[in-house]
Amino acid sequence: MRDVAIIGAGMIPFGRRDEDTLMDMLSYASLKALDDAGLGDKSVDAVYVANMGGGMLQHQSAIASSLVDRLSLLPAAAETIENGPASGASAVKNGLLAIASGYYDTILVVGGEKMREVTGWRATDFVATMTHPQAEYPYGITLPGMAGMFTRLYMEKYGVTREHLLAISLKNQEMGTLNPYAHVEMALDRGGIYDSPHAIVNNPVSADPLHLYDLCPVSDGAAALVLCTVEIAKKTGKPYVVIAGFGQATDTHTLAEREDPTDLKAVTLAAQQAFAMAKLKPSDVSVAELHDAFTILEIAESEHVGFFKKGEGGKAAVAGKTRLGGQIPINVSGGLKARGHPVGGTGVAQIVDIVWQLRHELPENRQVKNAEVGLTVNFGGFGNNVLCFILRRVQP
């Protein structure tokens, strides 16, 4: 197995991109990553596109075939990879394996989604298509609904409180104000969403006990990476990032079939695999991007990957341990909560943010000092397909 590096990273600002088609967004992000990689006239061997809803929302299939032509990257191999909200990390994993195996040397991975051209109801329904088609979907379950039930159980078992969830909302939206790529650039006020009697309207219950500001926004957006061999990366003469480890695991499709629904086994297993491959441990990680589609998930994932013991993640957030400058800065980008969650693009965007962190090129107010190792968790379904990556900075 060859080591694999990342030499190009690009993203377009997330938000409501009414003027852009899905293909526009994928193209813009790809061009940014290709420019960043500095490959010049050299093309890539393959293009992997992560997308979950093009077929349903845009009535478009074979997106990768279209993109490779549009970017004039013919005759590069091209595949669209759909793995729910974990599509992005799945595409990166497939790129990684193709280069590690020795078959390809350079791969463009791009992920994106255009979700805002349908109403919020349609978008919620589209995301809910990943639930079990007989045991869950027909009964009206949505992902926020699942997250609400999960949160209630987690509260009962581990003592998580609304104060803990609030700490995540406030932190991530505050960080979003510093990130020009974030969909939501509005800091929240504790009084406005929690303490004051007016909060009942400002921050209503969405899926009890989760409130509006516990949920990520529905976003349009795209992000891209250029993966290559370490030999190619060395020739750039710039700091680059290697994929030190990855892991992927699955869990039961229905939540009801899990022995303990609060146990995100796939997160634990994916992280364990990634740490084992990287020969690192949680305390070695400088910065992490976790899949906070709901505030509870940042808390639960921070525990399941091993940053904190079960029941300690929420307290750690309240204590500021996950803020920039804290013990383990989590979602310095603003996370899904503020950067947004174009489902097929999220897994790629998380890695783009970590690459920027590890190359030490972010502004001081977002840069984790001396960041050497980064971790991402891309959470598909409700934890039934999870990928974890560990990235490491290399100074040539």
Added chain:
Amino acid sequence: MPVDMELEMVLRPPQIPMPPYPPKTITLANGKVMVIRQAVREDVPAILKSVHPCLFIERDYYDIVSARLYGELLAWYRYRVKSEYCLMGQVDGYLVGIVNGRLENEKVGMSYHTLAIDRGLRIGSHLFAAKMEYHMDYMGQDEVLIVAESPIGFRRWMIEYPLELTHIPHELGGGDSYRLTREIYLKAKQRLVVGDRPVSQALMDEAMLDIKFADDDTIRERIAGLKGR
């Protein structure tokens, strides 16, 4: 514009004085304080300056809502409607939202429009709630007839209250009206109608002194920009 008052007396419908709406403040999600107060006729030219850039924004049907609102406010300003009122939201003196309506008769209100100029802060929800509060608590009406011109409005009014469907044609387009009854209002009030009274003199002075409004580009960006929520 020269006005022939003799003719005006023929053209103007009788003006029904609207009762006062006591101003209130609401703390928004970002911590800013919004003052909701009743507009006076003399406020209309300033309000229209903020409505104007919205006329050309298709997103979320801002064009039709603002075009109709513009006409309704102008009709009020020019004395062409007999019982219209307008409530407005201001943050730091800046106009951030407008609602209006009128009386169908003593017991039935006719809701017109809700326009949020700043978005993502539930300003529209707060202002619509203030409008319902005005009809029910301060004008003592039994019901308000309502339609939505956008999916967001439908979600916020018809579903969140929830309103009941009638076959009474609404003044806006003649479609079936939804109805807020006193019973529905009282059930929804606890979770949808908020605000602190009285408003401090300093905040009222700021709001009354001058209606500030963002420039056209800022308004367009807030409503239809990339970060639109």
